[in-house]
Amino acid sequence: MRNPTVLASGILGVNAALLKRVALSGAGAVTMKSIGPREKEGHKNPTVLEWEHGLINAVGLPSPGYNNLAQEFEELKAIDCPVIASIYGASVEEFAEVAEAVAPYSPSLIELNISCPNTKKEGQVFGLTRESAEEVVAAVKKVNGNIPVMPKLTPQAPNIAEVAKACAEAGADAICAINTVGPGMLIDVEARKPILANKFGGVSGPAIKPIALRCVYQIYEKVDVPVLGMGGITTGLDAIEMIMAGATAVGMGSAVYYRRINVFAQVCKEMEQWMKAHEVNNIRELIGAAHK
Numbered sequence: 198m199r200n201p202t203v204l205a206s207g208i209l210g211v212n213a214a215l216l217k218r219v220a221l222s223g224a225g226a227v228t229m230k231s232i233g234p235r236e237k238e239g240h241k242n243p244t245v246l247e248w249e250h251g252l253i254n255a256v257g258l259p260s261p262g263y264n265n266l267a268q269e270f271e272e273l274k275a276i277d278c279p280v281i282a283s284i285y286g287a288s289v290e291e292f293a294e295v296a297e298a299v300a301p302y303s304p305s306l307i308e309l310n311i312s313c314p315n316t317k318k319e320g321q322v323f324g325l326t327r328e329s330a331e332e333v334v335a336a337v338k339k340v341n342g343n344i345p346v347m348p349k350l351t352p353q354a355p356n357i358a359e360v361a362k363a364c365a366e367a368g369a370d371a372i373c374a375i376n377t378v379g380p381g382m383l384i385d386v387e388a389r390k391p392i393l394a395n396k397f398g399g400v401s402g403p404a405i406k407p408i409a410l411r412c413v414y415q416i417y418e419k420v421d422v423p424v425l426g427m428g429g430i431t432t433g434l435d436a437i438e439m440i441m442a443g444a445t446a447v448g449m450g451s452a453v454y455y456r457r458i459n460v461f462a463q464v465c466k467e468m469e470q471w472m473k474a475h476e477v478n479n480i481r482e483l484i485g486a487a488h489k
């Protein structure tokens with residue numbers, strides 16, 4: 198990667214032209230919205246709301262399904278940075294099915310969304326326990342060809358570091374943390390009703406940064422594979438904090454709402470300014486610095 202910033206999944210869809218624009222405006226890598234086994238509609242509007250300290254969303258994982266994405270994948274080959282294909286399934290078998298279908302398109306990485314409220318096994322997200330998380334990773338590692346695999350974890354797990362360790366032992370090549378926090382809700386006091394059509398949704402943006410930092414810090418202590426840290430990162434200083442917690446690269450989702458797609462170049466510039474002022478020559482020197 199030319200820099201450590203990554204577009205998080207779900208923020209700008211799977212459209213190759215849009216993802217190309219993000220790459221051109223300075224992202225180090227881009228992640229596609231999570232791809233499911235079949236075409237799926239999302240929740241009704243409103244699905245994304247901005248509030249004082251972040252966003253809340255219940256988009257419902259709408260997806261064209263992998264069968265309808267051949268053209269996008271073809272166009273994504275021309276992008277000048279790594280492309281991460283995020284996938285989801287409602288069962289271990291579905292995760293393997295989607296991974297096997299997207300691997301031949303040669304994405305740089307397959308991200309396993311085992312942390313979204315919509316990817317559940319018996320009412321629980323796969324990322325909640327080490328057993329169900331490692332089952333998904335192990336199944337995908339049988340069909341991924343030579344594409345590295347990165348499960349995306351949930352802060353709802355009682356022990357996220359244990360889940361990360363189990364995933365690494367099952368063959369995960371990297372760990373992504375975190376997905377949204379919650380579920381949460383907002384109420385329209387005039388209408389006396391929940392605002393999201395789905396009532397409840399995942400919380401993201403600045404409000405969740407301390408939770409994301411804690412998760413990445415704990416994961417870094419338990420695994421040797423690289424960690425893609427995200428959750429509330431909006432500025433260069435936030436990104437440096439996340440890297441000091443143990444992240445090798447930093448994802449941004451909600452920040453794109455606040456600072457538009459130039460956010461990647463701006464955050465890199467802010468990081469460089471901090472590094473210059475503190476005489477840090479290589480960002481790698483800062484990975485896990487808060488642990489020493």
Ligand SMILES: Cc1cc2nc3c(=O)[nH]c(=O)nc-3n(C[C@H](O)[C@H](O)[C@H](O)COP(=O)(O)O)c2cc1C
Nearest residue numbers: 205206207231310375376401402428429449450451
């Ligand atoms: C509108 C919206 C849609 C999202 N869709 C996905 C998704 O499809 N797959 C996924 O793994 N994460 C999804 N996420 C979670 C983000 O990728 C990210 O993990 C989370 O928002 C925390 O980062 P942030 O605070 O920088 O937004 C979504 C987040 C938002 C706000």
